[in-house]
């Protein structure tokens with residue numbers, strides 16, 4: 374068996390896409406040069422840029438009144454950009470904090486306006502607390518949440534129903550299920566999990582939210598400028614946009630986001646059921662109903678066995694399984710590119726390890 378990369382990001386990309394990128398690398402469509410050597414003002418790149426948007430538009434049925442833009446600065450750049458582009462309306466915003474990424478986003482936004490926390494404060498992230506605990510401010514410029522917390526493994530099973538523009542960080546579950554884009558003001562994703570290499574972030578924004586950035590907003594994070602200039606205000610991350618476009622095509626060829634969702638359910642259930650059926654040998658703190666289909670963090674009851682688990686997994690070429698340093702333990706990320714066979718191989722390893730060490 375080849376190496377299986379369960380990393381949380383940068384993460385595995387589809388094999389077919391990697392082979393296509395390799396074939397194209399030295400001579401992109403008979404241009405005689407590589408994408409990484411090509412002017413971002415060339416006709417070839419313009420097509421790459423437009424095709425990626427077109428493909429995504431069709432994958433997610435993005436309505437006409439939404440712009441798709443490609444930026445740099447990673448997810449962390451967008452934490453600031455969201456606030457600088459949207460906070461202007463009322464000067465305050467509501468944040469759901471369900472894990473460390475939304476916590477960081479809220480902290481960053483508080484540099485640019487008043488941040489209200491929707492949920493009771495905690496540093497134990499195991500669920501999306503019940504609606505009865507939510508404190509939403511009707512004056513908020515926007516409501517922000519992280520659809521999938523990559524470290525804590527908490528995924529929203531629903532779209533929060535709110536009366537002001539809704540902003541979602543979908544970095545680690547983008548294109549893993551259909552989404553009704555019309556329910557959102559902004560959806561964004563750093564590419565390096567489910568859709569491409571590090572270096573590019575994509576933003577889908579409803580047009581009426583453009584045009585009101587804070588005066589201090591830098592040009593490269595200004596959604597209005599970037600949308601107007603078709604993500605070509607300055608040199609874009611050309612290679613990242615090209616690979617992302619290839620991943621979008623691949624998702625379409627696989628059967629679209631519906632098929633990604635079907636597989637994500639099956640794959641994550643294989644691992645969660647192994648945890649559930651282990652009689653406590655393995656456990657996860659995340660409550661049923663909020664367990665991420667993309668990132669499965671879990672522990673071994675006898676935590677001294679965890680380094681051994683990682684070592685034996687590595688011997689079988691199953692890598693990048695170490696849990697994030699904030700939570701420890703083990704984390705298996707099951708992004709779109711991870712196959713059923715790879716997931717089954719990991720499940721079998723979990724069962725074999727348990728038998729050998731119980």
Ligand code: PMP
Pocket residue numbers: 382446447448449450474519521522523524542543544545563
């Ligand atoms: N949001 C989520 C859900 C993440 O997993 C991450 C980490 N990759 C970020 C934001 C921050 O992204 P970046 O490291 O690109 O700044």
